[in-house]
Amino acid sequence: MVVQSLLVAILAAIPTLARPDANFWKRVVDARDTGTTCDIYADPPKTKAPKSNVWSQITTEDVKAVWDLVHAPATGLNLTNPDNATLTDNYVYFIDTLSTNKTAVLPYIDGEGPSPSKYARVVIFEGGKEEPVSQEYMVGPLPVDKETKVEKLDYIFNGGKGGAVPFNGRAFDGKRSSATTPLLTKVMGDVADITIALFDGAYLGPTHNGTNITAADTTPVSIDGSTAYRTIMFRYPGLASYMLPIDFYVIMDVTGTDASKYFLRGYVTNERFFATAAELRAAYDAGEIINEFPQTRDSTWALLDIQKEMGKRDLEERLAPQSIELGGKRYRLDTEQQYVEYMGWSFYMAFTRTLGLMFYDIRFKGERILYELSMQEAAAQYGGFQPKAANTVYHDTYYAIGTYAATLVEGFDCPYGASMLNISYPQGRGSSVHPQGLCLYEADSGFPVARHRTSGSSTYGFTRLGSVKGSALHVRTILTIGNYDYMFNYAFHVDGSIEVEVRASGYLQSSPYYKNQTRFGPRVSQGTQGSLHDHILTFKADFDLLGQKNSLEVTDLKVVNQSHPWFPEFGTFEQMELQTSTMKTEQQFNWAANGQSMYCVVSEKENAWGTKRGYRIIPGRSNIHLSIPNSPFTKKNSEFLKSHLAVTKVHDTEPYANSWQNVNMPAAPQQDFAKFFDGEDIENEDLALWFNLGMHHFTRSEDVPVTLYSEAVSSITFAPQNFFDRAQEGDLQNRRWIVSNTTSGKLEYEDYGVPLASCKVELEEPVDKILPWVTL
Known part of the structure; x- marks a missing residue:
């Protein structure tokens, strides 16, 4: 076994596209007694958050307990398991973490006040009510016990109906989509011969063997919740279907929970609107409907992949430059509390399904x-x-x-x-x-x-x-x-x-x-x-x-x-x-x-x-x-x-x-x-x-x-x-002062106690065989 002393820059040039074997990096040790390390996979130093993360996601145990509570007959929400629900049932759409009120948080993080209670945010689609709505609820305090309540979450909304949204304006989930599928299948089946002739595409239902195009819809599906519509466009299927649109659209009125009352608003193609299949067929038979710029079914041109016909760039087979924390991680992390400290900074992280990452x-x-x-x-x-x-x-x-x-x-x-x-x-x-x-x-x-x-x-x-x-x-x-x-x-x-x-x-x-x-x-x-x-x-x-x-x-x-x-x-x-x-x-x-x-x-x-x-x-x-x-x-x-x-x-x-x-x-x-x-x-x-x-x-x-x-x-x-009295750089040691003698050409360096890091690497073979361009 050969032990060679290398500059850490060599490590960044190791030609691999996968994460290196952890054992390789574990063999990287500091060459000096400076307290630094070149083990880039070392965990960051630990710290302990000064207070608990009161903004954190509710736990899996809390989610289960909230789910069971809202489904309990005694709660009175009359819920159906979403797997078995229909449009006219009440069912949970999702559970999330409710934001903790700032007025409750400040006494805790800035003083000796109690830790604020956590609450779950529960969205329930109440299709079984006389006036069907989507209603938000707050459930807490958590964890669930005899003090926990299920209450309407109204106070964070100012639209006039609190946490309620009319059925027609609620999220167009899979159940609403499925309820409209029979109508979509029919109206597309009525003109299948035309769509096949125009662009070799037919939609005869999501599971029909004759269906060879995909249907996609969009938002909004309502304007004020009084009515609802669904606009469908069609694409050729494939990994790049977004790039393969077809000039054919269907617009349907899908107001209410009774799917038997849904109806066709019309078709759109060739920059024209046709209220009925008969109108579309008449225009087609008259030769007024054409496919001037046929869409290709070949999606390879739109794939995020190497395109061989574009050739090859010189030296591109080498791994591109990498950023490496070669001195060791300089931030501290409390993983449990999602709390971070770095160079004077500190913060908590939180995450919700609705908004994602928050600080x-x-x-x-x-x-x-x-x-x-x-x-x-x-x-x-x-x-x-x-x-x-x-x-x-x-x-x-x-x-x-x-x-x-x-x-x-x-x-x-x-x-x-x-x-x-x-x-x-x-x-x-x-x-x-x-x-x-x-x-x-x-x-x-x-x-x-x-x-x-x-x-x-x-x-x-x-x-x-x-x-x-x-x-x-x-x-x-x-x-x-x-x-x-x-x-x-x-x-x-x-x-x-x-x-x-x-x-x-x-x-x-x-x-x-x-x-x-x-x-x-x-x-x-x-x-x-x-x-x-x-x-x-x-x-x-x-x-x-x-x-x-x-x-x-x-x-x-x-x-x-x-x-x-x-x-x-x-x-x-x-x-x-x-x-x-x-x-x-x-x-x-x-x-x-x-x-x-x-x-x-x-x-x-x-x-x-x-x-x-x-x-x-x-x-x-x-x-x-x-x-x-x-x-x-x-x-x-x-x-x-x-x-x-x-x-x-x-x-x-x-x-x-x-x-x-x-x-x-x-x-x-x-x-x-x-x-x-x-x-x-x-x-x-x-x-x-x-x-x-x-x-x-x-x-x-x-x-x-x-x-x-x-x-x-x-x-x-x-x-x-002007937040400080001077720029915040005077306490940074990572600096260099160089005095250049213009007569002799010599340079003198002051490193302020932060020397350049070098690493000792134990390799299975001599380094000049692994990296032949290195001169030792």
């Missing part, structure tokens, strides 16, 4: 910056002149966005050696687990956090240079919602700033191509058009800077006229100055033109220089809001999407910007964000900032096979603004 009690150097940071909605609205494109709005919380946490690929989605955590959420009477659904890792920022050089005169003959290492702890999750993989990344930087970033990759929800419809997007394949759409992702940032008394300060850069007595020849000329004001009341607002306004959440408490301590809200890449302000499909249920920013006073009754059921109620939402803005004073109050990230998706041929993360990205940063 609570985010502190820097012991001072709370944010009480809560959470994603509230991931929405998309399309444009086009086909029913699917023109009528589509998605609210992804409707699909329980947290249940789609993808298993992360180590070394590609997250660096090798990242802490990979499982995600769990309530499912039925128990819990479902997504392995490796969340990762934590520290990474180089890609730039120094600070750098400056001072030069001496030629008499001294030296140059001095200083550089401070930039790094951040990243928390990342990817949620696969239908055709898109949303990557959420939260970076906690060593300078005290927080960056929130979201990226989107996946298949376009495309449309059939028509040469006269390129105003809705370009042609991207033989019969496929990339449909124009907006992605808007709404977040909540509940700031608690030095307490709950904060204000939102606006500093405008104004152009003013001035004259200077020392330059009288210039007369009066333009100059810039700052004009600072404070927002008085709750409002929605947008980023200023040319970035000439700075928005800061501030405390009345001052730093050493007499300036209010605060955090600045800094726009990053692609900070947008919804393009369409008055669509009937987002009329009142999507107000939170329609501005860059909003600020409100925090209330326990307003924990969420949206209701997961809002998408089907655009004219009569269960939760109306516009009602948050009721003229309340927000000076020196507990404030929540709501902000939007997203992309106007100007579709392109480079969206084939999938949209690229490199282009579809949006971000925002929260950074200290």
Whole structure:
């Protein structure tokens, strides 16, 4: 056995696409007695959370107990097991964790108050009632005992009906879909000869051998809950079916629980609407219905796979550069409490099936910056002149966005050696687990956090240079919602700033191509058009800077006229100055033109220089809001999407910007964000900032096979603004000071006690045989 001393950079070049054998990495040991290690798979150092995580997911045992309680005859809900239920039964749709009221949490985490009680959120579809509804309930306190109650969850909704949503506006689950299948089968069977002739496709029912196309529907399915409709588009089946749309649509009226009363509203094809099969057949027989741009059944062109016909890039067979925590993990983790400490930062993590990942009690150097940071909605609205494109709005919380946490690929989605955590959420009477659904890792920022050089005169003959290492702890999750993989990344930087970033990759929800419809997007394949759409992702940032008394300060850069007595020849000329004001009341607002306004959440408490301590809200890449302000499909249920920013006073009754059921109620939402803005004073109050990230998706041929993360990205940063007396870099040891003698050319280094790490690796063979390019 040969023992060689190697630079750790060699480890990153080991040519394997799989996670290395753990025994290999266990043979990597520190070459010096510096307390560092190159075992990248070592667990992070442990810590103990100062308090229990009161925001955590309810346990599997709690889920089972809640399930049994609501099904107990004594509870009086008259529930049927969902496996056996029909539209006219009462059954549980899902169980989730109810947000814990902030007023109950603060006495506990900030003092000696009792730990707040936990509650389950239970959605029950009550189709068996005289007026069928979807009703939300709160069940608690947990764990279930004689004190536990089942009560309607009404107080967090402001739409006028509490936690109730009319049957027609409720989620279009599998039971509603199945109830409409007989009608869909009939109306498509009536024109099967036409669809076969047009595009060699027939839909004769989901299990019929003659069915060779797939049916897909969309939201919304109602406007105000009084009626319901179902819009169906068809695609060729396959791994890339989203890219294989067919120019044929069916719209059905599916109002109420009696499926015998459902009826056809009409067919759409060739940019025309036909109310009946007879009208469609007459147009077809007259030669007015054609398939001008036939869709291919071959989906290989749209697969995310190596395309041999594209050739090969030089040296691409080598493993790409990797990010490795070669000095050992510098963050601490309490796995049980989902609590993290890193370079002055500390925070708790929580997760729900409705919203996914959330952060609570985010502190820097012991001072709370944010009480809560959470994603509230991931929405998309399309444009086009086909029913699917023109009528589509998605609210992804409707699909329980947290249940789609993808298993992360180590070394590609997250660096090798990242802490990979499982995600769990309530499912039925128990819990479902997504392995490796969340990762934590520290990474180089890609730039120094600070750098400056001072030069001496030629008499001294030296140059001095200083550089401070930039790094951040990243928390990342990817949620696969239908055709898109949303990557959420939260970076906690060593300078005290927080960056929130979201990226989107996946298949376009495309449309059939028509040469006269390129105003809705370009042609991207033989019969496929990339449909124009907006992605808007709404977040909540509940700031608690030095307490709950904060204000939102606006500093405008104004152009003013001035004259200077020392330059009288210039007369009066333009100059810039700052004009600072404070927002008085709750409002929605947008980023200023040319970035000439700075928005800061501030405390009345001052730093050493007499300036209010605060955090600045800094726009990053692609900070947008919804393009369409008055669509009937987002009329009142999507107000939170329609501005860059909003600020409100925090209330326990307003924990969420949206209701997961809002998408089907655009004219009569269960939760109306516009009602948050009721003229309340927000000076020196507990404030929540709501902000939007997203992309106007100007579709392109480079969206084939999938949209690229490199282009579809949006971000925002929260950074200290006079919060401290000086920049937060003076206590960072990871820095280098270099003195360069310009006469001799020699360099002298000061490493501040943090030497470069090197590793000793025990290998089975001489290193020059394993890595022949290495010179020892």
